[in-house]
Amino acid sequence: MTDQPEHDTDLSNESTAAEIETPPAGTEEYFGAAYPAAQRYAEHLATTGIEWGLIGPREVDRLWSRHILNCAVVAEYINENDVVGDVGSGAGLPGIPIALMRPEAKIVLIEPMERRVEWLNMVVDDLGLKNVRIVRARVEELVDEEMFTVITARAVKAMTTLIEWTREVISPGGRILALKGASVEGELVKAKKLIKRYRLSQPQIHVVDGGGILEVPSRVVEIVKK
Ligand SMILES: C[S@@+](CC[C@H](N)C(=O)[O-])C[C@H]1O[C@@H](n2cnc3c(N)ncnc32)[C@H](O)[C@@H]1O
Structure with a gap:
């Protein structure tokens, strides 16, 4: 982002239980022009x-590594x-770091x-993110209303549910990019039948x-709607 807005809300006096984690080396370069907005997001x-x-x-002292950067790499x-x-989206994860990137x-x-x-x-609004829209809904209510080329999700539901909920709002050739933990292989075994039934691609784990930058890498499962 090139034009970051001036911020007139001072967050510095608001109490935090712990110090915000110092961003890992390379974080500023990774975000580039959006880094000040990413810092502001961390403060929020x-x-x-x-x-x-x-x-x-308890997330404050791992805010960058476990949350903001963990999500930004999906971009x-x-x-x-x-x-x-x-x-x-919850607190905008991974959507806001992606919007910044x-x-x-x-x-x-x-x-x-x-x-x-x-x-x-x-x-x-405070971050001045012009490329973000917020929709209050359950995703399965958006069929016939919205179409996406990419669905992202972190910590929402297992892969089977995510596929059922989102397959009709993904455009042909569109993708699911799900941030997953170590249990992903088991989830993908359970999703095998659905993947075949709906003619989705074999999942790739990135x-x-x-x-x-990340000491603990993120795992992004990619499934393509053919
Ligand atoms: C555990 S939180 C994860 C929030 C965020 N993605 C993160 O990683 O921090 C799960 C979120 O999914 C939302 N949610 C639950 N059912 C949903 C649905 N059917 N459609 C969209 N969002 C849903 C909840 O309200 C909640 O904010």
């Missing part, structure tokens, strides 16, 4: 994000003309809970560390 998460119950207080699989639906792509944060949507509106 560590203050109102905790106060409003969107993120646990490596997103093109500038993609329309991304971030399912169960890919200002040309359109990002739709999909979240059913009113309070979370209110927080997302406040933060997206292990991605942002060029060495």
Whole structure:
């Protein structure tokens, strides 16, 4: 992003349970022009994000590595003309880090809970993210209303449910990019039948560390709708 807005809300006096993790070396270069906005996002998460119950207080000292960067690396699989639906966005993860990394792509944060949507509106507005839209809904309610070239999700549901919920809002050739933990292989075994039934591609697991920034790499499962 080239034109970052001036911020007139001072977050520095708001109480945090712990110091925000120092971003790992290379984080500033990784975000480039969007780095100040990424820092501002970290401050929102560590203050109102905790106060409003969107993120646990114990996450503050691993905010960059476990949350912001863990999610930002998904952008490596997103093109500038993609329309991304971030399912169960919660505190904007992974949708907001992706929006910062890919200002040309359109990002739709999909979240059913009113309070979370209110927080997302406040933060997206404060960060000046012009490429983000927030939709209050369950993703399965969006059939016939929205279409996405990419669905992202972290910590929402197992792969089988995610496929069932999203397959009708993914355009042909579109993809699911799901951030998953170590249990992903088991989830993919359970999803095998659905993947065949709906003629989806064989899942690819990308292990991605942002060029060495992440000590613990993220695992991104990619499934293509043929
Ligand atoms: C555990 S949180 C994860 C939040 C965020 N993705 C993250 O990684 O921190 C799961 C989120 O999914 C949302 N959610 C639950 N069912 C949903 C549905 N059917 N469609 C969209 N979002 C849903 C919840 O409201 C919640 O905010």
